Amino acid sequence: MTRVLVAPDKFKGSLTAAEVAEAVRSGLTAAVPGLDVRAVPVADGGDGTLAAAVAAGFERVAVTAAGPTGEPVPTAYGRRGDVAVVEMADVSGLSRLPGGRPAPLTATSRGTGELIGAALADGARRVVVGIGGSACTDGGAGMLQALGARLLDADGREIGPGGGALAQLSRVDLGGLHPALADAEIVxxxxxxxxxxxxxxxxxxYGPQKGADETQVERLDRNLGRLADLVAEATGRDVREAPGAGAAGGVGFAAMAILGATLRPGIELMLxxxxxxxxxxQAELVIVGEGSLDPQTLHGKAPVGVARRARDAGVPTVVAVCGRNLLSDEQLRGAGIDAAYALADIEADPDRSMAEAGPLLEQVAAQLAVRHLSAPGRR
Structure with missing residues (x-):
């Protein structure tokens, strides 16, 4: 019988989800020798999605693809049978910007399209694309170009990369779209x-988060409208107002309008x-977690998604581990979490807490075990 299931997201800036799970497992078993612990690192579609898939048994398939400013970057997708997992953050994300310098008008989603194309060429018939953490606001134009769409200016030439170049867009030609898309499911x-x-x-x-000033935001918004007009002309349908169309700088729009994608909440899809x-x-205790439990956590983030699934499965106790906890007991209970254990409770210095997150997390897990796993009659 699985007694404890550890299903955390990453502690951003300090530990991957798999490292969090391992530290928790170590702390639990040190406090309760012989305890049966199963680890399922999770993600919500942003950075860490590929790692969670690989930890769950997907094969990591290495690919070199275009980064957000066009430079080749080493990346990968996950593969299990005919299902593939693509993480946009790993190829077209903010972390891939050279020197961390934003490129609000020129950053491209091309690499994401290249990964999807590689997965399709490898036989994938269901491609799951996590689109959190993107660096671009190009409406998915680069992704579409990588998959065979032609985005042409008035002279019939391909437009350049990024949302700024959409001002030159005159026609959308979908005749060369990747043939495997016709039989594939994109989620x-x-x-x-x-x-x-x-x-x-x-x-x-989201433009300001990617370095766009007020003038650039207005320009990008106008250019995205131009793209939507021409896509509607090419396809006969207009999805610019659909919920999620603005995700990842408009990649959600391109995925729905051209790739026929369906959008699902990230943590639900990943679970x-x-x-x-x-x-x-059969788990009796589920441990969720992320670096910061705060009001954003309550809006579809991984810990709440896991907690709700655990409650639906009849798990009697769900607790969280975190770097810091900014939620009240009432908010935690409303999210299906009985208690939260934070590194900040034993280490007040945030820098030390991040630098020594692994050992501190082991201590927190040991404390958690004493409270939740040391009751008389524990099997």
């Missing part, structure tokens, strides 16, 4: 409901992919 992990354009659109809401239902069966 996008998406946790936002923004439309493509307007005051709550991709440029207005299905990781066979969480089988893993959680």
């Amino acid at each position: 996008v992990a998406c946790d936002v409901d923004n439309p493509l354009t307007g005051p709550t659109g991709a440029a207005a809401v 299905d992919l990781l066979d969480f239902g089988d893993q959680v069966r």
Whole structure:
């Protein structure tokens, strides 16, 4: 019988989800020798998605693809049978910007399309794309170009990379789209409901996070509208207002409008992919986690998604580990979490807490074990 299931997300900046799970396992078994612990590292579609898939048994397939500013970067996708997992953050993400310098007008999603194309060429017929953490606001134009779409200016030439270049777009030609897309299912992990354009659109809401100033935001929003007009002309349907169209700088729009993708909440999609239902069966305690438990956690982040699935499966106790906890007991209970154990409770210095997160997490897990696993009659 699986007694404890450890299913954390990463502690951003200090530990991967797999490292969190291993530290928790070590602390638990040190406190309760012989304890049966199963680890299922999770992710919500952003950075860490590929690692979670690989930890769950997907094969890591190495690929060299275009980074957000066009330079080749070493990346990969996950493969299990005819299912592939693509992590946008690992190829077109903010962490891939050379020197960390934003490129709000020229950053491209081309590499994400190249990864999807590589997976399709490898026989994938279901491609799951996690689109969190992107560096671009190009409406998915680069992704589409990598998959065979032609985005042409008035002279019939391909436009350049990035959302800034969309001002030159005159025609969208889908005749050369990757043939395998016709028989493939594309599913996008998406946790936002923004439309493509307007005051709550991709440029207005997320452009500043990617380095765009006010003038550039207006320019990008106008260019995304141009793309939407021409895509509607080419396809006969307009999805710019669809919830999630503005995700990842408009990649959600391109995925729905051209690739026929469906969008699903990131953690829900990932838990299905990781066979969480089988893993959680018979667990008596589930431990969730992420670096910071805060109000954002309550809006579809991994710990809450895992906790809800665990409760639905009848797990009696769900607790969280974290770097810091900014949620009240009432908020935790509302999210299905009985208690939270934070590194900040035993190490007040945030820098030391991040630098020594592994050993500190082992201590926290040992404390957790004493409270939740040392009751008389424990099997």
